[in-house]
Amino acid sequence: MAPPEPTATPRPQASTLAEKIDALFRVVRRPSHEQFSHEEVAKACREATGESFSATYLWQLRTGRRDNPTKRHLEALARFFQVPVAYFFDDDRGAAIAKELELLGALRDAGVRSVALRAVNLSPEGVGTISDMIDVIARRERGGGGTLGSGD
Amino acid sequence: MSTGGRLRALRERRRLKLRCRQTVDALELPRPFDAFAFIASLARTRGRPIELIPVTDRPHTPCGLLVTTDRADCILYAADTTPLHQQHILLHEAAHIICGHYDTAPSATSAAHVLMPNLPPALVQRVLGRTVYTEPQEREAELVASLIRCRAARDDGLRPPALVPRNRVESLLSPPDGRGPRRG
Structure with missing residues (x-):
């Protein structure tokens, strides 16, 4: 299953883990505007947690093939993309953050x-x-x- | 605040006022003053479009929103309000443009905090590459806008509109006829 195609209509609220991770990659990018590669992000998370975290696994999380990350993985992801950890751990605040991320992306776009x-x-x-x-x-x-x- | 602190704050306020007054005195204002004409000439002078986008029927709208894009400056303003209020709104946003606020990159933010309170300012700056405005910049814009209004009123031979209650606007904006503005 390929990652969701970008559309002109408003995006559905990121609610699943995969959608939340995908939103981070879409909105928070390299200075060149390219998206971060899975390897770059996974490497930073490995260094931050001292745990294993492969680019493949990150891609699987992002595309919904897997949904069992550790707490430390998610904390490292949040830290890399500079979002509050509540994005992953708190439903209400997470939804608010997701909405603000979309706005931020729209501003940038x-x-x-x-x-x-x-x-x-x-x-x-x-x-x-x-x-x-x-x-x-x-x-x-x-x-x-x-x-x-x-x-x- | 200590005495030293109070004196510093006072000196800073005076410097700000002087800077703003110099900025405004250097402007060319249309006579009689019209905010739309003023902004059009501002755009011509700067060689960069300023788009005015009226917004109606949105009771929860902020009075004014300035969005600076790569191509232009866009001012959204509440159009279903009094002409005087519209003028205030337009001048405030134009003042941000005049003061060149978007050229600086402070880390504390004002609009970002309102629009995206859950996102750290560093993230906003990282994604946009630029920033949104700080409280001191908002104060400076407000001061410049006020000074423009006062100077325009002086130039046009009127009392400053900022001091005038809404229901006196009509009488004050009519041509002087020797009686002067109504009081009471």
């Missing part, structure tokens, strides 16, 4: 360099709205167009 925000007491709905807006900008930058009226 839109060629966004910086964001300034003038807001007072931004509610959760407000943050969701901003994500929508940035998504529209991302699509515009890619040439897909988009409008920002009610109901969007």
